Ligand SMILES: Nc1ncnc2c1ncn2[C@@H]1O[C@H](COP(=O)(O)OP(=O)(O)OP(=O)(O)O)[C@@H](O)[C@H]1O
């Protein structure tokens with residue numbers, strides 16, 4: 001029951017931080033701590049509004065899947081969570097997003113620190129054209145996480161191991177990361193992301209450039225990683241969302257139509273639009 | 284209709300063949316032009332790498348030289364002019380007339396006494412003895428020996444009197460005239476005497492100019508390119524700047540020279556004729572080339588690299604310096620080398636800032652007045668002496684060799700480090 005207390009406390013914090021807008025019913029339905037909470041998030045690209053009042057909570061050590069037709073704003077929402085929208089010219093984010101109760105758009109918060117806590121894996125594997133070792137060591141180096149070469153070696157090995165890549169590459173750590181296969185590159189990117197020991201890992205269609213076997217490996221990996229990390233994944237594959245995620249959110253034209261436990265959302269969607277989409281009637 | 288179609292096909296085919304022949308002819312013509320250029324330069328220039336010398340027996344007499352010992356200071360003070368002259372008189376004891384003797388002594392280069400002195404410096408023990416030395420012959424004799432001046436020519440057109448030719452024939456028979464590899468051409472500075480003139484001063488001057496040019500234009504070009512490509516907001520002002528950078532690349536080089544003259548020499552009073560000023564002027568010219576090359580290379584680096592780095596928590600600057608710039612480096616360096624190669628051949632701006640002065644000494648720093656390769660070519664091409672003709676071509680060979688080397692480096696960089704995404 002201690003959990004309950006904690007949850008209520010967080011809800012209150014969110015309620016305090018969300019200026020304006022209705023905050024009456026921010027009550028988590030499950031016995032899970034909230035890591036990221038977004039409240040009335042609106043995003044604009046120039047004059048064009050891409051997201052409308054998104055309020056979504058992401059549970060700790062859960063996999064949250066975001067699904068929806070192309071162009072509905074999944075990537076945009078994901079980029080809000082580690083402030084990668086900052087670098088897009090003309091992009092403006094409104095509303096409140098908190099990580100462990102702290103607003104991430106707080107001007108006092110250093111975005112570098114945020115990105116250390118919230119890692120990201122992209123749709124197309126994008127390893128740096130450097131050695132495998134340097135790819136993984138990059139984050140720890142710029143954040144000063146290792147005091148010695150040995151410690152750095154250890155971090156690199158651990159990260160590669162957790163990403164399920166170590167055995168495959170242990171003899172060629174100093175070969176270029178771009179020389180790996182697509183699936184290996186994506187796992188390298190995951191290893192790179194977890195090397196700084198983030199709380200949350202954001203994945204934007206991480207398997208869309210991969211074959212089914214490599215995809216299965218990444219999915220297994222996600223299920224393992226969820227022990228320690230909170231994962232948010234954008235996917236176009238409903239099967240994938242059903243296989244790996246605990247909760248699923250359905251986006252449609254900039255709105256979060258429905259969010260719920262994955263099994264519930266896929267079996268008994270509450271909204272007509274959700275049902276149409278997962279039955280393959282549009283999108 | 285079939286008839287018509289056939290005709291059209293035939294016509295098209297003929298047009299195609301015609302065009303191919305035009306293309307082949309164009310390539311053939313430019314190939315011929317290049318071949319003619321290279322053969323002329325090679326055939327006239329190669330002889331400059333050889334120097335004709337004459338074997339004479341010099342009496343290293345203390346009194347005649349006017350020294351008492353063979354110590355370094357003494358040797359440097361001595362007078363070697365008369366003993367050198369005497370050595371050649373001794374070869375022709377029958378010649379006693381004063382004007383004939385003047386002709387005789389003029390068969391040796393005016394640098395010959397210095398060669399005797401240098402020999403004595405290296406061999407102090409030979410003081411008081413007779414030394415058989417190969418001394419550099421005078422330029423016209425040199426040209427005669429190389430066949431650039433024909434013996435069959437009329438005395439008036441030849442520029443060498445019949446007597447001198449007969450003396451030359453005598454010496455040749457005696458085995459006292461020989462060709463040597465002309466180290467001096469590559470190791471000494473300019474001279475009024477063609478047989479002594481070398482390109483080393485010009486090479487060093489050009490090197491210093493390019494060094495200054497590189498040190499200024501490379502960091503500035505990269506900084507400008509990074510700012511414009513990665514940081515600058517895309518608005519009217521950046522657009523105007525962009526257009527002007529491209530314009531700058533097209534400005535005739537002599538105008539940069541005038542700018543250097545007006546601002547660097549007259550306003551800032553930097554030392555005239557120096558590689559420092561030359562380098563600054565050349566840097567202005569090279570800058571746009573580097574900026575354009577660097578921007579193109581930065582643009583070619585995929586955005587996913589920047590995003591990947593920033594998602595790892597790197598700042599924008601870190602992302603650029605750790606990942607983007609290293610990837611853009613090969614392309615930037617290729618552009619830089621090509622820009623520097625252009626700068627190496629640039630003559631007009633250097634003329635404007637006074638690097639056209641006659642300078643014998645090899646510069647020891649970019650602050651000293653100096654020659655440069657293209658201007659050296661210009662100066663020698665203007666000289667009246669026959670001996671400078673081959674030097675001009677040889678200097679062109681030297682500059683072409685450097686250009687070839689630089690372009691090869693650029694091609695190497697491009698193929699070796701080019702990355703495909
Ligand atoms: N950089 C941008 N500038 C302007 N508009 C953008 C930008 N990025 C996205 N948008 C717009 O925002 C909306 C949402 O885009 P977003 O990329 O988030 O969709 P998505 O759900 O990720 O689609 P997909 O499944 O195809 O990846 C789209 O209408 C898109 O046109």
Ligand SMILES: [Mg+2]
Pocket residue numbers: 074075076204
């Ligand atoms: Mg997307």
